Amino acid sequence: MAENENTENTMIEMIKVSRIYEPNITALSDISLSVGTGEMFFLIGRSGAGKTTLLKLICNMEVPSKGLIEVAGYDINQLKGNDLAHLRQKIGVAYQDFKLLGDRTVAENIAIAMEVSYKKPRAIKQRVKDLLEQLQLVEKHNTITNELSRGEQQRIALARAVANSPRLILVDEPTGNLDASTTEQVMELLNRSRLAGATIVIATHDSSLYRQSKHRVLELRNGTIHSLTEGDQP
Amino acid sequence: MNFWLAVFRQVGRNLHQTWTSQLMTFLTVSLSVLIFAFFYLIYTNMLGAGDRLSDDLRLIVYLEEDPGPEMQQQLRQKINNFDDVEKILFVSRAEAYERFATQLGENSDVLTDMPKDFLPPSIEVVPLQSLRGYNKIKLFSEYLKSLPGAEKVQYGQEWVERFYYFTRLLTIVVILSGTLLILTATFMVAYTIRLTIMGRRDELELLKLVGATNSYIRAPFLIEGILQGLTGSIIGLSALYALFRWISLHFEGPGPLNLFQFTFLPFSEVLIIVSGSIALCSLGSYSSIRKFLKF
Numbered sequence: 001m002a003e004n005e006n007t008e009n010t011m012i013e014m015i016k017v018s019r020i021y022e023p024n025i026t027a028l029s030d031i032s033l034s035v036g037t038g039e040m041f042f043l044i045g046r047s048g049a050g051k052t053t054l055l056k057l058i059c060n061m062e063v064p065s066k067g068l069i070e071v072a073g074y075d076i077n078q079l080k081g082n083d084l085a086h087l088r089q090k091i092g093v094a095y096q097d098f099k100l101l102g103d104r105t106v107a108e109n110i111a112i113a114m115e116v117s118y119k120k121p122r123a124i125k126q127r128v129k130d131l132l133e134q135l136q137l138v139e140k141h142n143t144i145t146n147e148l149s150r151g152e153q154q155r156i157a158l159a160r161a162v163a164n165s166p167r168l169i170l171v172d173e174p175t176g177n178l179d180a181s182t183t184e185q186v187m188e189l190l191n192r193s194r195l196a197g198a199t200i201v202i203a204t205h206d207s208s209l210y211r212q213s214k215h216r217v218l219e220l221r222n223g224t225i226h227s228l229t230e231g232d233q234p
Numbered sequence: 235m236n237f238w239l240a241v242f243r244q245v246g247r248n249l250h251q252t253w254t255s256q257l258m259t260f261l262t263v264s265l266s267v268l269i270f271a272f273f274y275l276i277y278t279n280m281l282g283a284g285d286r287l288s289d290d291l292r293l294i295v296y297l298e299e300d301p302g303p304e305m306q307q308q309l310r311q312k313i314n315n316f317d318d319v320e321k322i323l324f325v326s327r328a329e330a331y332e333r334f335a336t337q338l339g340e341n342s343d344v345l346t347d348m349p350k351d352f353l354p355p356s357i358e359v360v361p362l363q364s365l366r367g368y369n370k371i372k373l374f375s376e377y378l379k380s381l382p383g384a385e386k387v388q389y390g391q392e393w394v395e396r397f398y399y400f401t402r403l404l405t406i407v408v409i410l411s412g413t414l415l416i417l418t419a420t421f422m423v424a425y426t427i428r429l430t431i432m433g434r435r436d437e438l439e440l441l442k443l444v445g446a447t448n449s450y451i452r453a454p455f456l457i458e459g460i461l462q463g464l465t466g467s468i469i470g471l472s473a474l475y476a477l478f479r480w481i482s483l484h485f486e487g488p489g490p491l492n493l494f495q496f497t498f499l500p501f502s503e504v505l506i507i508v509s510g511s512i513a514l515c516s517l518g519s520y521s522s523i524r525k526f527l528k529f
Contacts, residue, residue: 081448082448086445088443093443099436101440112444113445115243117445
């Protein structure tokens with residue numbers, strides 16, 4: 001899939017996006033926003049405000065009932081087959097429910113994101129090792145993920161999301177099960193990815209993550225945009 | 235890591251995780267191939283035996299009177315009007331007597347008191363190979379019976395008829411068993427792959443989410459289907475060959491098997507069975523994974 005030059009500065013473009021579940025539950029209504037390339041962007045709001053739905057729409061796990069979503073210049077809902085697969089390789093997602101393979105080792109779970117883009121086994125091994133070092137989970141390399149604590153599983157899900165050096169990283173409640181020091185490690189990892197050029201969208205309840213931050217914060221209430229604070233930097 | 239290396243790693247992992255269901259499918263494919271190939275082997279040997287026996291096939295037309303040279307010419311022409319034949323031989327009463335005496339050998343003295351013209355004159359007709367189908371021979375014999383001066387036609391009707399119906403029955407058995415076993419093997423492979431897919435649903439969904447192409451997801455399952463078809467058919471055919479060797483060793487010598495010159499399937503047909511098995515197992519596998527990828 002060729003790079004779209006028009007989107008050099010915009011990674012996500014959403015125009016009047018709504019998501020309505022059957023029979024008539026509006027999860028999101030008329031959401032319009034742009035997220036720049038290399039930006040760290042916070043999505044906040046109470047449970048049920050529509051944060052997770054918004055992330056799912058961006059990574060094409062769900063399709064909008066109305067509106068347009070462009071990621072890296074591509075209408076993500078028009079992409080099919082290999083084109084969609086190749087775009088997804090550039091999007092790393094840390095899901096709220098982790099989506100880890102419980103019967104596989106930590107290393108295998110992280111490696112899966114790189115295997116689908118046919119990275120060399122040696123490079124995969126090295127990258128897994130680096131990530132586990134950054135998250136202080138080196139000793140868990142060969143542990144079956146079902147045997148990990150919730151906090152550890154959360155960090156493995158995040159490691160998998162950033163493993164393939166994606167251009168867009170979507171993170172749903174990254175610190176829900178973590179203490180303050182581990183939260184710091186996670187944010188460091190995300191910041192490092194952002195400095196390497198990735199765009200980061202974080203959906204969170206945790207006000208400590210965004211209160212002191214210079215990044216933009218979008219608050220959702222009942223599926224609509226309640227406020228959008230301006231940040232200092234992309 | 236290239237595409238195929240990644241795919242073969244997936245195959246190895248899958249075989250390791252689902253080896254029990256894989257083993258069941260492998261055994262089903264092997265047995266299906268063995269049973270089908272067994273019937274087919276008998277069928278081809280029966281056809282071969284039929285061909286060999288039909289080499290000796292000749293129709294004997296018994297005549298009322300010895301035909302003169304002119305009538306022989308007319309009869310020859312009439313016979314050739316139906317179809318070209320390999321050989322037409324007129325046997326006079328005297329020649330028939332001589333032949334009979336020769337066949338009796340030392341016992342020919344039993345003919346001493348018999349008149350030398352007590353045997354009827356006849357025409358021996360050896361049909362061409364192309365005319366040796368049961369229905370064709372039947373039609374030809376009816377035609378010969380209608381020739382002027384013909385009394386009776388003999389060609390071992392009962393034997394030919396029985397053999398014909400037996401090979402027809404065997405054809406039906408081969409077709410039916412083949413169809414049923416093909417369906418069984420295909421469904422078993424499709425079912426195993428479906429079970430595997432259900433067991434790995436979370437993984438496959440995750441693979442889609444992290445950007446695995448459909449080929450990347452599909453290829454390991456197709457390879458599993460190919461492996462099941464290949465190994466299953468090879469083992470099934472090897473078992474049949476072992477059975478064939480055992481029968482050949484234990485029943486060689488004079489007997490029905492010697493008469494039929496029991497032979498194994500030619501290499502080309504073995505290849506067709508293996509290829510067919512691979513194709514069907516791949517089809518079962520493909521149909522299962524296609525349903526998942528559509529979802």
